[in-house]
Amino acid sequence: MTEPSIEDKRITLEEAAQKIHDGAHIAWGGFGYQRPPEALAMELIRQKKRNLRIYTCGSEHDLDILVGAEACLEFEVAFFAIEALGLAPNLRRRTKEGKVQFEDYSNLAMALRFLGGALNVPFMPIRHMIGTNMMDKTRLRKDKAKVIDCPFTGTPIVLLPSVQADFGVICAQKADVEGNVQIFGIKGEDNEIARGSKTTIVFTEEIISNEVIRETPDLTTIPALFVDYIVEVPFGSWPMQSYGVYDYDLPHLQMYMGQCKTEEGWQEYLNDWILDVENHDGLLKKIGEKRLKELRADKRYGY
């Protein structure tokens, strides 16, 4: 009997960002404060990427730094703000400068567009968005959404174009080197993004062995079949949170909100926290062992 070989799909954070070319369309995982690809956003900025277009339901600090650095100024999204803290400061300024372009959808609409991409069908129906300006106000797309009379019932229904982005990027708590992924806690729209993108890159807090994966296959939320690359990045969603691993860094977010109200403040943040730290390891050193330890989740609560 021959043993099946285990493919090693690991690459570094730097290599992952290098694969994402200028002008790439990216389906962006994470939801709200939960598991956003922050380390990737910072590395894309360090590598001076331009003209990216991001598709996502809702993201926050991660998108705002990409807008501030002008790496990404085109969005097909449902939500863009820093929940509970206010409007995203860089977005606010870049909007005033006329630099940011939005195509607005609802959260369910974006998730269904990813599902349509995953199922390899050209469109998905939805009962929502109808009757609103999300149907008729467009910027980036000729065909944003259409209303038809359902061919079976005759009632109006909205059709949404499916998304198969160049890259799907999501963060998980655990994965093996082959790309079998375990996401704990809420999933947002990550399962659909992982299955619907042309190239899927998963950033994991921890690498576990294929043997351990096979002990509890019911915990695999994304099988390796869908995953092209695996990147091990501890604290890859900092300053946001990863359920069961670490909590968000609220003082940092509050500092960000205050400081980035002005362009000068943002430029200072950009240098201090992204460009001058050189890479993700440098960032973790800057945050410091002590603070990272404080942010680590209490296993009883998950945060």
Place this chain on the structure above:
Amino acid sequence: MEEYTSTEMMAVCGANAVRDGERVFAGTGLPVLGAMLAKVTHAPNAIIIYEGGNVDTQNKDLALSVADSRLGYRAAASIGLIETLGFLMMGGRVDVGFLGAAQIDEYGNINTSYIGDFDSPKVRLPGSGGGNDIASSAGRIILMFTHDARKFVKKLDYLTSPGHLSGPGSREKLGLIGGGPALVVTDKCQMDFDPNTKKIRLKSVHPGVTVDWVNENVMFDLIIPGKVPTTPEPTKEYLDKLHQLDPQGIYLGKGQK
């Protein structure tokens, strides 16, 4: 008589709008405090759902995000967005949804996207998020926001989420399954909707607020019934429980009680 702030009053009004056993979709902020307060008082069997994926939550700490890990503690399920906004919401399985608004018009249509002209907006607001999904398919909608005349506009800068659109029958014609807005709670008053015209109507004014003040702080013709009651004051039980839910005053404000 208990002392209370206008913020506490809003949260209690929100709570009172939730009935026992209902399935409630809550965002973050004051609305969620209202939903949680209902659950620890008159509506113990209310089921609170967050669009991020946490279902039937019993969190011990307040959440900042609809995806906050805090909501995962003792939830009945942590699932995905198509589950919550799709299977539950669009599936017609949610009784009541809470929403905020930057602008509403006289039919309760909602703007959370842009202030100013769409082509050169003054401010880009957060956008729909799950708001449009909730407004489209929840059994009824409770709107909560602080009272400001500029929010009650004759014409929205952008229609993000459907209220009663252009009046009776317009939601049904488009196949929207939800009942639309039923209640507006501000720090000054409560409003509901006239069943015949589907236009917004003054329901009650909070203690110390006059009907004239409300009328002057709305930029459309508000329906004002002959007799407008005063909103009942919150009880000590409700105020105490409210502060147990938000001991640090994250949403209630610091040092208010």
